[in-house]
Amino acid sequence: MVRRALNVLAMSALALGACVPELVDDTSIVTSPRLLAVRAEPAEAEPGAEVALRGLWAASDGGAAPLGWAFCTARKPFTEPGNVDPACLVEDSPDLVAIGDGETVTGTLPDDGCRLFGPDRPTPMAGEPAGRPADPDGTGGYYQPVRVRADGDPPAFALAQVRIRCGLPAATPEQAADYKARVHANSSPAITAITGDGAAVIALEADPTAVTTVARGATLALRVAWPGCGTDEQPCAGAESYVWFDPDARALVTRREAIRVTWFATAGAWASARTGRAEAEADQPSTENSWIAPGDVGEQRLWIVVRDDRGGATWATVRIAVAP
Numbered sequence: 001m002v003r004r005a006l007n008v009l010a011m012s013a014l015a016l017g018a019c020v021p022e023l024v025d026d027t028s029i030v031t032s033p034r035l036l037a038v039r040a041e042p043a044e045a046e047p048g049a050e051v052a053l054r055g056l057w058a059a060s061d062g063g064a065a066p067l068g069w070a071f072c073t074a075r076k077p078f079t080e081p082g083n084v085d086p087a088c089l090v091e092d093s094p095d096l097v098a099i100g101d102g103e104t105v106t107g108t109l110p111d112d113g114c115r116l117f118g119p120d121r122p123t124p125m126a127g128e129p130a131g132r133p134a135d136p137d138g139t140g141g142y143y144q145p146v147r148v149r150a151d152g153d154p155p156a157f158a159l160a161q162v163r164i165r166c167g168l169p170a171a172t173p174e175q176a177a178d179y180k181a182r183v184h185a186n187s188s189p190a191i192t193a194i195t196g197d198g199a200a201v202i203a204l205e206a207d208p209t210a211v212t213t214v215a216r217g218a219t220l221a222l223r224v225a226w227p228g229c230g231t232d233e234q235p236c237a238g239a240e241s242y243v244w245f246d247p248d249a250r251a252l253v254t255r256r257e258a259i260r261v262t263w264f265a266t267a268g269a270w271a272s273a274r275t276g277r278a279e280a281e282a283d284q285p286s287t288e289n290s291w292i293a294p295g296d297v298g299e300q301r302l303w304i305v306v307r308d309d310r311g312g313a314t315w316a317t318v319r320i321a322v323a324p
Helices: 173-182
Strands: 005-007 034-041 050-058 067-072 096-101 104-108 142-150 156-164 193-196 212-215 219-225 241-246 251-256 259-265 274-277 286-292 298-308 313-323
Touching: 034 142, 034 156, 034 259, 034 298, 034 313, 050 067, 050 142, 050 156, 050 298, 067 104, 096 104, 173 241, 173 251, 219 298, 259 286, 274 286
Parallel strands: 005 156, 212 313
Antiparallel strands: 034 050, 050 104, 067 096, 067 142, 142 156, 193 219, 219 286, 241 251, 259 274, 259 298, 298 313
């Protein structure tokens, strides 16, 4: 039986037409413990390689993350809707390869990831015609699904993914050789600084005792920054350059990563749930947002999740003391 599912993959903003009633999007306010993001280290790896997975478990009291991890090897038939095979969300599915329990786990990527979820032609299933390779995402990447279980009654399930290094389909031998010589594994972004109203804000990851004080009802102008990357700087923990095969021009192209930031808080309100920099803005290594403190005095937490568009992620947790 498929239990309650929580999707931690990036969400697209709703586009509301003039005749559609306005909907309140409160996903940025964390009213109960939940999984906000998953980080893989390395951020991209070949099938069969070892990766460390870490979850951002958002709890107002900083409690431990009751998480169980598994790789999912179920390949969704192309005739079925959705992005993931429902078997990935079945608690005792035989298509799950257990990794371990806890906030951080280490596991070995399944060897057949490029055949199941990449450009290699999959083995036909019994009674079905030969399958076709999976399509890459907009950056040319392929991903191994990861099922995360959060203990509870009932348990909640989330889906994450690890970018896997596969070959280059539909290219000439010369292009494939050029790609192999130029390609490099993705690096996760890093946060270099957080400021609030122009002053430095210290994250709990750097100092577990750090507290930022804000008056109740006040607006805190926040800025998060990441490393600036040169066009030829590889690896880089910001908007990296990478080689991409353009399927229309059938040529190798150098591109820059987009960076997106998702903002969460236990209370209050954000000016925007998501901000960031598009690929064309890769030379601007920061983004801004504003948080409006609640009217009640007490402690709150903010979570800032930074992702690149090739599967890398990092985050910072900020403790806020809302004062009279």
